[in-house]
Amino acid sequence: xxxxxxxxxxxxxxxxxxxxxxxxxxxxxxxxxxxxxxxxxxxxxxxxxxxxxxxxxxxxxxxxxxxxxxxxxxxxxxxxxxxxxxxxxxxxxxxxxxxxxxxxxxxxxxxxxxxxxxxxxxxxxxxxxxxxxxxxxxxxxxxxxxxxxxxxxxxxxxxxxxxxxxxxxxxxxxxxxxxxxxxxxxxxxxxxxxxxxxxxxxxxxxxxxxxxxxxxxxxxxxxxxxxxxxxxxxxxxxxxxxxxxxxxxxxxxxxxxxxxxxxxxxxxxxxxxxxxxxxxxxxxxxxxxxxxxxxxxxxxxxxxxxxxxxxxxxxxxxxxxxxxxxxxxxxxxxxxx
Numbered sequence: 485x486x487x488x489x490x491x492x493x494x495x496x497x498x499x500x501x502x503x504x505x506x507x508x509x510x511x512x513x514x515x516x517x518x519x520x521x522x523x524x525x526x527x528x529x530x531x532x533x534x535x536x537x538x539x540x541x542x543x544x545x546x547x548x549x550x551x552x553x554x555x556x557x558x559x560x561x562x563x564x565x566x567x568x569x570x571x572x573x574x575x576x577x578x579x580x581x582x583x584x585x586x587x588x589x590x591x592x593x594x595x596x597x598x599x600x601x602x603x604x605x606x607x608x609x610x611x612x613x614x615x616x617x618x619x620x621x622x623x624x625x626x627x628x629x630x631x632x633x634x635x636x637x638x639x640x641x642x643x644x645x646x647x648x649x650x651x652x653x654x655x656x657x658x659x660x661x662x663x664x665x666x667x668x669x670x671x672x673x674x675x676x677x678x679x680x681x682x683x684x685x686x687x688x689x690x691x692x693x694x695x696x697x698x699x700x701x702x703x704x705x706x707x708x709x710x711x712x713x714x715x716x717x718x719x720x721x722x723x724x725x726x727x728x729x730x731x732x733x734x735x736x737x738x739x740x741x742x743x744x745x746x747x748x749x750x751x752x753x754x755x756x757x758x759x760x761x762x763x764x765x766x767x768x769x770x771x772x773x774x775x776x777x778x779x780x781x782x783x784x785x786x787x788x789x790x791x792x793x794x795x796x797x798x799x800x801x802x803x804x805x806x807x808x809x810x811x812x813x814x815x816x817x818x819x820x821x
Contacts, residue, residue, distance in 0.1 A: 509558040512546050519543060571619070573612055580604060581616045585626050592629065593617055642727060642748070647740040651724060651747040651756065657687040660817055661718040663747070665760035666708075666725050668700050671772050677779035682708040683767065685760040689817075690801050691716070691809040692763045694792060696784050702733040709738050717813065720744050727751060767791070 505513070515536050522532045533540055549557035577600075584596050593614040600606040600613070620626045630638065644650055657663035665685050672678045680700035684693045693712055697704040713720060722745035725731040731748070739746040749756040771791045777783045800806040807815070 505555055506559060508560050509555060512558040513550070513555055515543065516546055516550060573608070573616060577606060577608065578616055578620070580606065581613060582620055582625060585617065585620070589627065589632060590629055644748075647736050648732075648746040648748050651749045655747070659721075660686055660689050660691075660813060661716070662721045663687060663724045664712070664716075664720055664722070665757050666705075666712075666723055666731070667757055667760045667764060668705070668728070668730060669764050669768070670700070671696075671768060673772060673775060673784065674779040679781065679784065680704070681764070681767070681772075683760055683764055684708070684712050685763045686716075686809075687759045689809045689813045690759070690803055691796055691813065692767075692792065694763075694767060694788060696781060696788055698781060700728075700730050702730050702735045705730045705735040706738040709735060709742075709744075713742065717810075718817075722747060724749060724757065726754070726757060766795075 515538060518536055519532050519538075522535070523529070527535075529540070533543065536543075546558060580600065581596060584599060585591070588595075593610050596617075597608060597610045597613045600608055617626070621628055628638075655663065665687060666682070668680055668682045670678060671681050679696040679698065682695050682697060682700075682705065685691070693715055695708050695711055697708075709723075720742075723739060724747050727748055731746075736746060754761055771788065775784065775787060777787050796809045797811075798808060800808060801812075804812045
């Protein structure tokens, strides 16, 4: 008896493409081919090497690899150490860490290290506990903390291959418009009515601009950037943001279009965005908590505009020696100009 299945074919064999080369291998192959071509035209070795900007030993090493192994021989060699670090903890310590982690699944290496020293007299470093946890996770004896937050896969590190760059350690704003800090927060204004509040703060003048939106997306972040360019009394040279997705895509393209440098702070470092974080708190408790208008976005924006005028033109700031942001900017920067 013949049996027929209605299932879609789920197993397919795809031929392996052995001709695939990385960008590094393509670059090396191109240099070799250029060298051979120029040598065939009678150009001396020294002139060719100077033209393609390579050392003779490097080029000959690549040629030898190409002759022995073909184009795949031009792939970069693995940097994996020949001698790997071996396990340096005892079986008993591993079992103690396993028992504690199963009892407290959300506790990390620092907390477990403290417990081992306090309750078990185990003098062990935090790094060793971290290696034990990584070893147990690899053996599938425990789950990583992110598993309990609903993240099945680890977050991938952001690759800065577009306009945005990682914030350089030690960078600080020294003039108005330099390293404007931008952030967003969610605010529940009334039951059933919440907004996404975008805010920008100048670390030098403490001037603040803000706008409320219904959604926190890259398109609204771009609109907020255009609002800043129109409203701020000084040109924006660079912007500092966190790694939120709202500051990618359209927002990143807009920064490039307007010629504004974009810097992203490292993960879990909100203190680097301290000025805008503090301004967020101020508006949350000084504006949103006392908002008594109707729960409607247009009405809220008008009230927010009035508060920002009060904040920038009338409210004294301790960091500015009780000056207002606008008066401080006019006195120390416009006056100096």
